[in-house]
Amino acid sequence: MTIKGIIFDFGFTLFYFDNPSVEKYYECFKKGLLKSISYLKERQVWSEKITDETFIKKFAKKREHFFRKCIKTKTEFPTTLIFQNVLESLSEDKIINNIDQIDLNTYNKLAEMYHSCEEEEWEPFENTRETLEKLTKKNVRIALISNHPNHQTIKNMLKKHDLAKFFDFIMTSAKYGKRKPDPTIFLYVLEKMGLESHTDSVIICGDEYADIIGAYRANLKSVLLERKYKFPFEKEIDKPNLIKISDILEILNFVE
Ligand SMILES: [Mg+2]
Incomplete structure (x- = not known):
């Protein structure tokens, strides 16, 4: 069977984050959030009634709330929405001013700043570029x-490493609204790749339960890229005949 398309996952499939730890993760996001706060102050969407620490606490609480909801509903709550909720509630309580100055572009900018530290941390695996180049030469459509x-953070990271050009289509849960393993996100991307009637010749390649089980629910083939270490609370992939690889380059073995 000729493989016509491959849909990759991003984190720990094409890109990695050095020495991931909870502490590093929190430090990274705090740095980003302080940038967003500076921007709000610059735009005068701020007042002496609030400190950086109070804002950070409120933001963390809202993020936690959305995170719980997200686990229950599999719906993505984009970072822009967290900013919007926090700022609207601070405005209602008359703690901050000038919220009417914030438009969609500003919310996007705040979210981008918040995630900016991530952009410095994620790096493509050694063989990511070569894999994408070889697949492109073989006319395999890549998503x-x-x-x-x-969404913009993922696009920025691909662009930064000059990898965006290899992709026929890029989708995130932020833009789509639902998270993997929801099968509809896979089917939506398949249609965008023009491969909706070639489900037999598409592979989903990822490192997690969400990728493999999502592929299974969408009736697509899957290949698990085995990570060197486990994540805490990781879901076991209980699927017979699971195909595994340990380096991204091995995906080429499935393509003629
Ligand atoms: Mg991943």
């Missing part, structure tokens, strides 16, 4: 689906 709360 990406990432469970990420800010």
Whole structure:
């Protein structure tokens, strides 16, 4: 069977984050959030009634609330929405001013700043470029689906490493609204790749339960890229005949 298309996951499939730890993760987002706060102050959407620490606490609380909701409903709550909720509630309580100055572009900018530290941390695997180049030469259509709360961040990271050009289509849960393993996100991307009637010749390649089980629910083939270490609370992939690889380059073995 000739493979016509591959849909990759982003994190720990095409890109990695060095020494991931909860502490590093929090430090990274705090740095980003402080940038967003500076921007709000610059735009005078701020007042002496609030401190950076109070804002950070409120933001973390809202993020936690959305995170719980997201686990229950599999709906993505984009970072822009967290900013919007926090700022609207601070405005209602008359703690901050000038919220009417914030338009959609500003919310996008705040979210991008919040995730900016991530852009410095994620790096493509050593063989990512070569894999994408070889697949392109073989005329395989390539797409990406990432469970990420800010679409632009994923696009920025691909662009930064000059990899965006390899993709026929890029989708994130932030833009789509639902997260993997929801099968509809895969089917939507398949249609965008022009491969909706070639489900037999498409592979989903990812490192997690969400990728493999999502592919299974969408009736698509899947290949698991085995990570070197486990994540805490990771869901076991209980699927017979699971195909595994340990380096991204091995995906080429499935293409003629
Ligand atoms: Mg992943």
